[in-house]
Amino acid sequence: MDNKILLNILNEIQDKEGYISEKNLKKISKENQIPISRIYSIISFHSFLKLRKQGRNIIELCGSPSCILNKSRELELFLQNYLKIKIGQTTKDKKFSVYKTSCIGCCDEAPAALINGIPYTKLSEKRLKKIIENLKNANPKRN
């Protein structure tokens, strides 16, 4: 209880650096006296914690039934074609990583996606294209 909550420490590094490096893994282990294997087991379990560097912008498209009923599959295809990557991959210029995620709680405004942690709802191809173009030209959010 005296120690800081491990999940909050991991989230903090993930948010700041976009992933949890081996160096950070060792540092957290040493500072908190927690075996690396345990920390690794937690990181590999959670979809929002990554062990490898991600794109500067993270798009997480919701794949729950409510979104599927509202044409999220078409958006998935569009995203893959437009960014020329598959789900789970990062663009060559390292600007975008695209994932599919479990329900993000925006079912009444489907289809929805979390883009850099912010929910974007009632998405259409046109809107998604505009968001991507704006992000392409925006200042880097992470390192």
Add this chain to the structure above:
Amino acid sequence: MQILRETNLEALNLVKKMKPSQVLKILETKTLTGRGGGEFPTAKKIKTILNKKTKNKYVVCNADEGEPGTFKDKFILKNNPRTLIEGILIVSYLIKAKSAFIYLRKEYDYLRKDLEKQIQDILKKSESDINITIITGAGSYICGEETAILKSIMGYRPNPSYKPPYPSEKGLWDCPTIVNNVETLTCIPQAILYGDWDPEIRLFSISGEVKHPGLYEFQKAVKLNTILDIVKPELKLKAICFGSSGGILKIKDNLKLDEKTIKEKKCNIGTYGIIFISNKTKILDINLSLAKFYTFESCGKCTPCREGTLRLLNLLKKIRNRKATQGEIKEIKELSEHIQKTSLCGLGQSCTNHILTALENFKEEYYND
């Protein structure tokens, strides 16, 4: 809306003037039950921990709302966080807990800053010395399960544990712990303060193929037609999907949405998340989406759930591609029942409901598709 009524620390002040047993009597009379799908009487839960004499006791607010089709807790966190925090303070005060945790799912991280601000403000105004810590999840559905959430808070991989011991006996750091859902904790101050607070009013998260999806309040045993008059279907509807775990039910006129009726049809209304499905949608597509969800979210501890969800997904894909044999469809049913009976936690026990109910209610789509 009833859920939006603020209590402005009046309920907490009232509680401080009463004996804990009197407060529990109110909650008991008002028949407040757990709104995370469990429906366990809230007063009974608090009672089990009330007189335990241990050094520490903890309160955990479960804001890991991961059930597909449910967004009521997000609505509360956004629109009435102060009453929720008051609910946490009331439970902490009753059981004499010094620390409380709000386990906020990562998908709702954008609500954290405001929540932190509200916590500080309320702690100051109420002159409480209770520590409320927000823990952000990292995208894991199983953390909504009460033993998993505790492991996650303590810094372990969140695999569910056997019950008993229940969290009320052996929870966080082996101390008695109360785990309650966001909606339940928000209802506590409202039920205490307002004489006209109605336990029969429930939050329905409505989505799918309707013109006006959203969060609505209805009486528990509302008729389906009443809901449809308001949310207006886009096309002719054929099914209701009760989140990921509640099953898929055929729509019939005059269907009453109370727990008993739904249960008789082998479904479960759970957290009152309702996804409407129209005639143009294939039930198999919904099954496939949910099967993918469970394959991804199974924690991997129990073999039937870990391996079974994956095999079910492959079998469903085969049916969708019209490559399955009659024997394989039979296999789906057997495997689904097996996973249900042999898994440890609620996820495994309910993860095949959507397939079993679809097989029963939409047999033709499985055999003819």
